[in-house]
Amino acid sequence: MAIDNITMITANFSVVVQQINEAMPLWFQQGGLIMWLLLLTSFLTTVVTLERCFVWLHYYFKKEHLPLLDCFAYLNKKEKTKALLACQRLDTPALNMLAFGINALPFSPNEKMESYAERKIHNMSRGQTLLDTVITLAPMLGILGTVLGIIHSFNILGVQGVNNPTEVVAGIAQALVSTAMGLSVALLALLPFNLFRALLQRLTLHLEGVGSEFYHICHQQRLISNELSEIMKTQELSRTNKDNEEVFKYTVQKDSEMPYHYEFKEGSDEVKVNLHEEMKELHKTSQESLAEMYTSPISKKKEYFSIDELKLQKQKETARQVQKESFRNKTR
Template sequence: MRLYEIFLSGGPVMWPLLLCSIAVTTVVLERLFFWASLDRKRNRPLMDELLCLAQEGDWQTCKTKTEPCRDHVVRVLAVGILHRDFDMAKAMEAEANRMMQHMSRHMPILDTMITIAPLLGIFGTVLGIISSFKMLGAGGIADPKLVTAGIAQALITTATGLGIAIVAVIPYNYFNNRINNAIHVMEKYATNLEVVYSKVKGITEPEPYNTSPASNGAKKAPQNHLKTPGMLQ
């Protein structure tokens, strides 16, 4: 039996199931191209290099090296470095959320198709069984073909709906795993950059002098936290 004949035997529910299969195929192909493009832009050595440059306080070199890069992790670090004098953590968090939105694009469609395709299959099954009982009640068992047509419709729609869901759930879990891994990497490097910047800031920017009155009424002398060569110990 040809595929087209099988499709017609499934009844009217096969048309929405066809739309579901088209939606799943489109989303899966689009996400595969997206992640392949993201992998081509990865620059792992630059991530570690940025942390080393940040540890040295060479912010200008960091900016120069990150401008042409399209790696999503590097972009998060670049935004944090750019806003280091304001709120590095919030800036990197906002950029990471923006990246996550790109990574999660169309995923709700895939999730919906996984849920709705089996339901449509069950709906077609019910319609097929109803059709079989109607034929059975009208003609008895004189013509078994009328009854088997409804049963065939029920089985075809059920198999089609389950097939679409099974095919869709594999890439859905794969893409979700890629998203979780990407979030983990962004959090890891963002945290490392915050730690490095905190240490650099603590070394290069001494705390303000303590000018509060001492308990005996005298003022404490300013304490310089930066030691210079030749300073008396």
């Protein structure tokens, strides 16, 4: 049952193809399979051309000039919210790219904007690969059809001889039709391909100009802050302060004659004061000696806190007698 259905479908398809082939002009029927391939390529070229024309016309009918000016004006005023709303008025590549950049602020928007621009340019260039392929393939198919036609004509010439050269000439003329058809299809694809490529280059330059203006405004108004550079600067400043603290601590501890050691706490005004180890020992020794002095019993034979007045009077009297004797000796 299934085999019968397949056979019936195949028979119906053959009938339809035969009817379509009979409806074609005689020169098309004589081209054979090559003409059908050229017809397919021309159909694809037409579809792609119409679709791309609709896309580009839809893009150019959108007037994005005013929203772009409003967006840049708000960015100059550092009003990112209003600038984002201005970009969302229309759905165009430039405005969408600016929206990605504004959403990325205050971080660098380069990667997001470039990534979106590349994706959009790739989408706008859709179909150009097919047109480029048709431009190369169609003439080759036409030449192939011509070669096959000439081979067929010479086969006839070889069988029938030169008695009737009119048929041979007619066969060669029919074979050249495929070459003409291939060149026509290539031209049909070449014109829109060059047009769409020029439009794509223009769009690329437009996106680059909008991106450059956006970067200029962001740097001028300081809307971009590089977090990584700020972290590196903070670390470098902290490292420098630590080095200066170590040098100052070494100077106070080793090179100074001050008996105290100062320690500064980073990020605070607290100062910790300690005695050096040598000064601790000296201070301990002095305290012990003073303690022995004040706690030891006073000897009866020695007086530490008074003077012997009798000895002092005796010394004074002795000195007076010596002076008197010396004066007497001089007067004699």
